[in-house]
Amino acid sequence: xxxxxxxxxxxxxxxxxxxxxxxxxxxxxxxxxxxxxxxxxxxxxxxxxxxxxxxxxxxxxxxxxxxxxxxxxxxxxxxxxxxxxxxxxxxxxxxxxxxxxxxxxxxxxxxxxxxxxxxxxxxxxxxxxxxxxxxxxxxxxxxxxxxxxxxxxxxxxxxxxxxxxxxxxxxxxxxxxxxxxxxxxxxxxxxxxxxxxxxxxxxxxxxxxxxxxxxxxxxxxxxxxxxxxxxxxxxxxxxxxxxxxxxxxxxxxxxxxxxxxxxxxxxxxxxxxxxxxxxxxxxxxxxxxxxxxxxxxxxxxxxxxxxxxxxxxxxxxxxxxxxxxxxxxxxxxxxxxxxxxxxxxxxxxxxxxxxxxxxxxxxxxxxxxxxxxxxxxxxxxxxxxxxxxxxxxxxxxxxxxxxxxxxxxxxxxxxxxxxxxxxxxxxxxxxxxxxxxxxxxxxxxxxxxxxxxxxxxxxxxxxxxxxxxxxxx
Amino acid sequence: xxxxxxxxxxxxxxxxxxxxxxxxxxxxxxxxxxxxxxxxxxxxxxxxxxxxxxxxxxxxxxxxxxxxxxxxxxxxxxxxxxxxxxxxxxxxxxxxxxxxxxxxxxxxxxxxxxxxxxxxxxxxxxxxxxxxxxxxxxxxxxxxxxxxxxxxxxxxxxxxxxxxxxxxxxxxxxxxxxxxxxxxxxxxxxxxxxxxxxxxxxxxxxxxxxxxx
Numbered sequence: 001x002x003x004x005x006x007x008x009x010x011x012x013x014x015x016x017x018x019x020x021x022x023x024x025x026x027x028x029x030x031x032x033x034x035x036x037x038x039x040x041x042x043x044x045x046x047x048x049x050x051x052x053x054x055x056x057x058x059x060x061x062x063x064x065x066x067x068x069x070x071x072x073x074x075x076x077x078x079x080x081x082x083x084x085x086x087x088x089x090x091x092x093x094x095x096x097x098x099x100x101x102x103x104x105x106x107x108x109x110x111x112x113x114x115x116x117x118x119x120x121x122x123x124x125x126x127x128x129x130x131x132x133x134x135x136x137x138x139x140x141x142x143x144x145x146x147x148x149x150x151x152x153x154x155x156x157x158x159x160x161x162x163x164x165x166x167x168x169x170x171x172x173x174x175x176x177x178x179x180x181x182x183x184x185x186x187x188x189x190x191x192x193x194x195x196x197x198x199x200x201x202x203x204x205x206x207x208x209x210x211x212x213x214x215x216x217x218x219x220x221x222x223x224x225x226x227x228x229x230x231x232x233x234x235x236x237x238x239x240x241x242x243x244x245x246x247x248x249x250x251x252x253x254x255x256x257x258x259x260x261x262x263x264x265x266x267x268x269x270x271x272x273x274x275x276x277x278x279x280x281x282x283x284x285x286x287x288x289x290x291x292x293x294x295x296x297x298x299x300x301x302x303x304x305x306x307x308x309x310x311x312x313x314x315x316x317x318x319x320x321x322x323x324x325x326x327x328x329x330x331x332x333x334x335x336x337x338x339x340x341x342x343x344x345x346x347x348x349x350x351x352x353x354x355x356x357x358x359x360x361x362x363x364x365x366x367x368x369x370x371x372x373x374x375x376x377x378x379x380x381x382x383x384x385x386x387x388x389x390x391x392x393x394x395x396x397x398x399x400x401x402x403x404x405x406x407x408x409x410x411x412x413x414x415x416x417x418x419x420x421x422x423x424x425x426x427x428x429x430x431x432x433x434x435x436x437x438x439x440x441x442x443x444x445x446x447x448x449x450x451x452x453x454x455x456x457x458x459x460x461x462x463x464x465x466x467x468x469x470x471x472x473x
Numbered sequence: 474x475x476x477x478x479x480x481x482x483x484x485x486x487x488x489x490x491x492x493x494x495x496x497x498x499x500x501x502x503x504x505x506x507x508x509x510x511x512x513x514x515x516x517x518x519x520x521x522x523x524x525x526x527x528x529x530x531x532x533x534x535x536x537x538x539x540x541x542x543x544x545x546x547x548x549x550x551x552x553x554x555x556x557x558x559x560x561x562x563x564x565x566x567x568x569x570x571x572x573x574x575x576x577x578x579x580x581x582x583x584x585x586x587x588x589x590x591x592x593x594x595x596x597x598x599x600x601x602x603x604x605x606x607x608x609x610x611x612x613x614x615x616x617x618x619x620x621x622x623x624x625x626x627x628x629x630x631x632x633x634x635x636x637x638x639x640x641x642x643x644x645x646x647x648x649x650x651x652x653x654x655x656x657x658x659x660x661x662x663x664x665x666x667x668x669x670x671x672x673x674x675x676x677x678x679x680x681x682x683x684x685x686x
Contacts, residue, residue, distance in 0.1 A: 016665070016668050016669055016672040017665060017668045017672075021645075021646040021647045021650075022645075022646070022647075023645070023647040025665060025669070027669070027672055027673075027676065036503050036504075036565075037566065040506065040508045043508075048659070053669075054673075056684070056685060064503075065504065082504075084504040084505075084527055084528075087504070087506065088506060091506050125682075125683075127680070128683065133564060133566075134563075134564055135563050135564040135588055148588075149588055150564060150588070151564050151565070151566035151588060151592035151595060152508075152566040153592065153595035154595070156659065157658065157659050160662075161659060161662040161663060161669065162669060162673075163662055163669055165658055165661075169587075199491055199558060199561055200491075200557060200584060200586070203585075203586060203587055204587065230562075233558070233561065235588060256682035260682040261682075263680075263681070263682065264680070264682050267679075267680060299491050299493075324489070324490060324491075418495075418500050419500060420500050420501070420503065420504065427524075437493075437562060437563075439493045440495070440496060440518065441495060441496075441499055441518045442495050445499075445518065445524035446524075
């Protein structure tokens with residue numbers, strides 16, 4: 001039998017039928033829903049008189065629009081001050097109630113960002129196909145699952161048929177060898193990868209992340225990397241199953257139990273690429289050479305080590321690239337050749353589906369402990385990824401460390417990653433953000449986003465500008 | 474879904490790479506629970522000089538005169554000419570809904586982001602991938618000729634109206650079939666229900682923990 005990649009294996013085991021024209025019907029094991037991309041899909045079902053094909057594969061939670069202040073959250077949905085946001089959250093509640101779909105509602109302690117909640121609950125498992133109407137669904141590939149984002153029409157398609165019509169992607173291997181230096185985290189790894197391949201480098205590919213750096217990485221770290229596969233253009237990012245994966249999944253509420261657990265673990269042992277499997281494209285990085293990263297522009301590929309200087313369009317020979325650098329610098333209010341450490345910050349955001357898990361909060365707390373947020377900063381937010389992450393952090397006393405240092409400790413949700421709730425940047429404000437996109441206006445109209453790791457965001461909060469976190473730990 | 478067979482229309486040139494879906498339709502408009510009405514906010518941050526709000530009267534807002542869709546020569550555009558990696562970022566289907574609502578039914582670019590590309594076909598929009606040189610030539614002609622228009626013939630697989638020869642393009646057979654006939658692909662998939670049920674039985678025997686949890 002021909003050697004297979006992890007992606008080949010996951011694809012083959014979910015192939016319902018291949019049509020003569022090459023399009024494939026792929027079976028979906030887990031469908032996650034949130035309030036932004038699902039209302040029109042439910043409406044579509046109603047208009048066509050259709051019912052969900054299989055209820056038990058669906059799991060919903062509101063995340064994008066939910067407020068993160070205690071005050072608004074304490075009174076439940078009625079506490080959402082923005083009436084338009086409120087309608088969207090209420091609509092999700094109503095749709096889940098009407099169709100019988102399990103939902104962790106806003107007041108449920110299990111509520112949170114859908115990509116934090118899935119793995120945390122054991123609702124996303126190795127070997128599954130996982131989809132959600134959100135491009136950061138690749139996160140779940142960290143568990144050795146085939147996971148990707150879909151649009152609303154496909155949300156409706158999965159609800160109605162449990163399948164998607166797909167074409168197979170090509171295989172890409174991103175191998176990061178060696179050992180990461182102190183203070184260098186999974187976020188720096190994925191930003192460095194995107195800097196290398198570009199935001200369209202993974203278009204048309206499913207990326208498998210492998211190598212010593214990933215073998216050594218925690219599940220939380222693997223999720224951070226897979227989460228941002230889409231920022232490298234790939235819908236799918238994944239990591240092979242190993243003991244770290246199995247230890248992470250064991251005992252979670254939705255994970256298999258007893259005899260099924262033994263069967264599942266035996267099945268999952270095969271979820272890795274065969275030794276002689278061939279990839280269409282291979283990228284290799286040396287992990288020991290990766291430094292803490294900071295994005296300076298308006299695309300995730302506009303990223304450099306913290307010690308670097310912002311590029312100067314005058315030094316760029318390619319006309320198109322020079323124009324794109326100029327445009328980005330103008331939007332970001334930066335000068336060519338300016339040191340990244342000279343960029344002053346107005347706000348800091350620690351959170352999002354990329355970096356709001358317990359390990360992220362621990363890393364940030366370790367940096368701010370016993371220090372004070374710079375007086376020049378308008379706000380520093382810490383937004384845990386789920387109610388359970390929040391509980392865990394509080395049990396460890398992290399909330400007290402943040403508050404003592406002058407950061408705000410909030411309720412779980414997507415928050416300032418995309419500013420669909422009240423947490424947003426003002427025009428012209430610079431933000432050190434642990435989120436995933438630095439597009440124009442992403443965190444608020446005219447806002448200027450710099451993507452960094454939680455440790456780097458925490459260090460920037462203390463200094464009021466970017467600093468190399470390695471000098472602080 | 475509205476079928477797409479032939480389209481003739483004015484071409485508008487959006488001369489920048491990596492146009493993301495946040496740019497196509499900013500987040501504050503995603504709070505709608507409908508599929509329609511996004512057209513006035515297509516490219517909101519490029520098109521207007523102030524910050525858009527879901528309930529604002531867009532006709533009263535200050536326009537950015539430098540943006541193509543505000544220029545008389547591109548009025549009534551049906552075809553958007555774009556650069557590499559168009560539609561990158563979020564999976565929001567509000568992006569093609571906004572294009573459609575505005576009247577744009579075809580986007581031509583050297584490359585598209587995967588999810589956006591797929592979302593277009595679900596909404597009667599045809600994304601066409603052409604070689605860099607062909608796209609460059611179309612940009613030149615669009616800038617050079619006021620009212621420059623093209624005819625897209627999906628059935629034949631040709632773009633007509635450009636200088637020189639007609640430009641051939643190809644689209645995956647299944648997507649082409651659905652677009653030409655305006656087919657609802659949920660209905661098509663449900664015709665294969667027996668195959669899905671058969672798969673489920675087999676899968677349940679192999680991986681029982683994935684069922685009825």
